[in-house]
Amino acid sequence: MIRQIAVMSGKGGAGKTSVTAALLKLLPEVVAVDGDVNASNLPILLTLQKLSESSYYAMDVAHIDTESCTRCGRCAEICAFNAIDLDEQGNYSVNDECEGCAACAWVCPEKCISMVPHCSGTKYLSQLENGFLLHADLIPGEDNSGKLIASIRKQARTVATEKSLDLILIDGPPGTSCQAISSLTGVDMVLAVLEESLSGLSDYRRLAKLMESFRIPHLVLINKTGIDPELGKRIETVVAENGGEIVARIPFDMEIPRSLSRRETLLDLPAYRPVIENLCEKLFPHS
Ligand code: SF4
Numbered sequence: 001m002i003r004q005i006a007v008m009s010g011k012g013g014a015g016k017t018s019v020t021a022a023l024l025k026l027l028p029e030v031v032a033v034d035g036d037v038n039a040s041n042l043p044i045l046l047t048l049q050k051l052s053e054s055s056y057y058a059m060d061v062a063h064i065d066t067e068s069c070t071r072c073g074r075c076a077e078i079c080a081f082n083a084i085d086l087d088e089q090g091n092y093s094v095n096d097e098c099e100g101c102a103a104c105a106w107v108c109p110e111k112c113i114s115m116v117p118h119c120s121g122t123k124y125l126s127q128l129e130n131g132f133l134l135h136a137d138l139i140p141g142e143d144n145s146g147k148l149i150a151s152i153r154k155q156a157r158t159v160a161t162e163k164s165l166d167l168i169l170i171d172g173p174p175g176t177s178c179q180a181i182s183s184l185t186g187v188d189m190v191l192a193v194l195e196e197s198l199s200g201l202s203d204y205r206r207l208a209k210l211m212e213s214f215r216i217p218h219l220v221l222i223n224k225t226g227i228d229p230e231l232g233k234r235i236e237t238v239v240a241e242n243g244g245e246i247v248a249r250i251p252f253d254m255e256i257p258r259s260l261s262r263r264e265t266l267l268d269l270p271a272y273r274p275v276i277e278n279l280c281e282k283l284f285p286h287s
């Protein structure tokens with residue numbers, strides 16, 4: 001059976017990806033997913049070799065064959081998204097607002113509107129030293145990031161099955177949007193990375209609600225601790241109220257961002273290697 005674990009945080013900059021990268025380096029075998037398709041950072045921190053890439057088509061959009069168009073204007077009349085433009089020469093064309101409903105194609109008397117696949121991004125399968133990484137780049141301004149995450153997660157399950165690997169570790173996107181939901185559905189456990197700050201606490205509350213609604217148990221790593229001990233105590237109370245278990249703490253330490261800029265992970269810092277090893281044992285007791 002394939003076990004899926006997601007590393008999530010309610011906000012960006014909490015340290016989620018650096019923790020995930022350290023865990024990935026420690027695991028003997030794993031299929032990893034970078035769920036942050038708007039700003040994929042795991043490929044920067046890990047040593048990898050791209051095996052394949054493919055275009056991602058989230059939906060079909062309308063395309064007008066201007067040669068056959070008689071300029072009747074019915075397509076523009078029916079389009080509820082103002083996605084059909086008329087230029088000064090009287091030519092109709094489809095703009096970026098097209099939602100792919102196909103109403104225009106149905107009403108066109110000349111049948112000169114076809115629905116064509118629209119590329120929203122690129123998906124990659126890369127080899128890691130100890131497994132595989134599925135990652136993607138969404139084209140800036142494109143929608144459908146949740147669908148793209150679902151697509152690379154599906155591919156990750158296929159790879160895990162084919163290679164007989166039983167663990168998928170997902171580096172989720174920050175926040176609690178549809179991208180986060182797409183990264184969470186069906187996982188067995190979440191590691192919530194929470195920065196010890198007021199905004200970190202507020203964002204954790206939202207994330208905890210999301211995990212509760214999906215009935216997903218969660219462990220908690222508190223990052224950047226030691227600045228405000230009073231706030232630290234409040235966070236402990238809130239985590240307990242939300243059914244979480246604090247399993248690791250990492251203090252605020254400028255050496256950590258310095259090491260990241262050298263493409264090192266927390267495993268390369270002797271002070272934090274035991275923290276990651278203990279965390280790994282908690283998350284993956286039989287790995
Ligand atoms: S497919 Fe729908 S949204 Fe797109 S141009 Fe046609 S009517 Fe408008």
Ligand code: SF4
Pocket residue numbers: 064068069070071072073074075076092107108109110111112113
């Ligand atoms: S409905 Fe068809 S024929 Fe009429 S303007 Fe649109 S594309 Fe041209």
